[in-house]
Amino acid sequence: MNRFFDILRNLLFPPKCACCRTLIPVVEEKYGGGLCLCRECRGLWNRAKEENCPTCLCPSHTCLCTEDKGSLKNMKIPKLLTYNPNVNNTQNKMIFSLKKVNDKRIPEFIASELSVSMGRYFKDNFILPDECVYTFVPRSRRAKGEFGFDQGQRLSREVARICEGKFEALFVRLGGREQKRLDSDMRARNISRSLRLKRNAEEKIKGRKIVVIDDLVTTGATLDGAVKLLKRAKAAEVYVACVARTGENKR
Ligand SMILES: [Zn+2]
Ligand SMILES: [Zn+2]
Incomplete structure (x- = not known):
């Protein structure tokens, strides 16, 4: 029945490409929506994933580079893309769409892609994806108010579904400023002031393996703040994954 409605919807409202916004031609086997x-753009996306990480020179989707920040120091961070804010390429358009376009296909697609990078890392390290709890760092209240959704929440919920793990919203953001307007030191201070665990989150964290999914890692300050809180609440293990890492012009 769902398939019928998908076909009908696609005929009435043909899907637009999330990257270039052109109409996607309706092809028989692609009627299923999503x-x-x-x-x-799919070809460009695949090429974007293969672009070398400027730090480790691995293809971005196999790169495990981390940030030189307190709690992140010895962690590996599976990811998909290297992002440069000054180049209007596929990576840039998709990160923009993920953050600003209220279209569930985008987090669904990116989550399915990110799950592949994470799955490889999990397998190599004997981590069972369905044992983990998946969470996200909420976007600032102001950004959530402006766009009406939280891309990190959608992304981590979808990754949890694919990995057959549990999704939990563990953090709250209390005021604070938007990270992107701040330099590295200010970001760390801003996040330690504004990021908190939700009430009753501690019991959901203690002894569990927690995976924090983030969209874009610029300086690592936000993730570092989140990982610190999870460790303080006695998570058994903390893992992180992100869609993209800023490769050039790191602030
Ligand atoms: Zn396109
Ligand atoms: Zn790398």
């Missing part, structure tokens, strides 16, 4: 990228 189609996110046109064929051309």
Whole structure:
């Protein structure tokens, strides 16, 4: 029945590519809805994942580079893309769409892709994906108010579903400023002041393996703040994964 409605919806409202916004031609086997990228952008996306990380020179989707920040120091961070805010490429457009376009296909697609990078890391390290609790760092209240959704929440919920793990919203953001407007030191201070665990979150964290999913890692200050709180609440293990890491012009 769902399939019928999907077909009907796609005929009435043909899906637009999340990257270039052109209409995606309706092809028989793609009637199932959920189609996110046109064929051309899908090719560009695949190439973007293969672009070398400027730090370790691995293809971005296999890179495990971390940030030189307190709690992140010895962690590996599976990811998908290297992001440069000054280049209007596929990476840039998709991160923009993920953050600013209220379209569930985008987090669904990116989560399915990110799960592959994470799955590889999990397998190599004997981590069972379905034993983990998946969470996110909420976006600032102001950004949530402006866009009406939280891309990190959608992303981590979807990754949890794919990995057959549990999704939990563990953090709250109390005021604070938008990280992107601040330099590295100010980001760390801002996050330690504004990021808190939710009430009753501690019992959901203690002894559990927690995975924090983030969209974009710029300086690592936000993730560092989140990981610290989880460790303080006695998580058994903390893992992180992100869609993209800023490769150039790191502030
Ligand atoms: Zn396209
Ligand atoms: Zn790397």
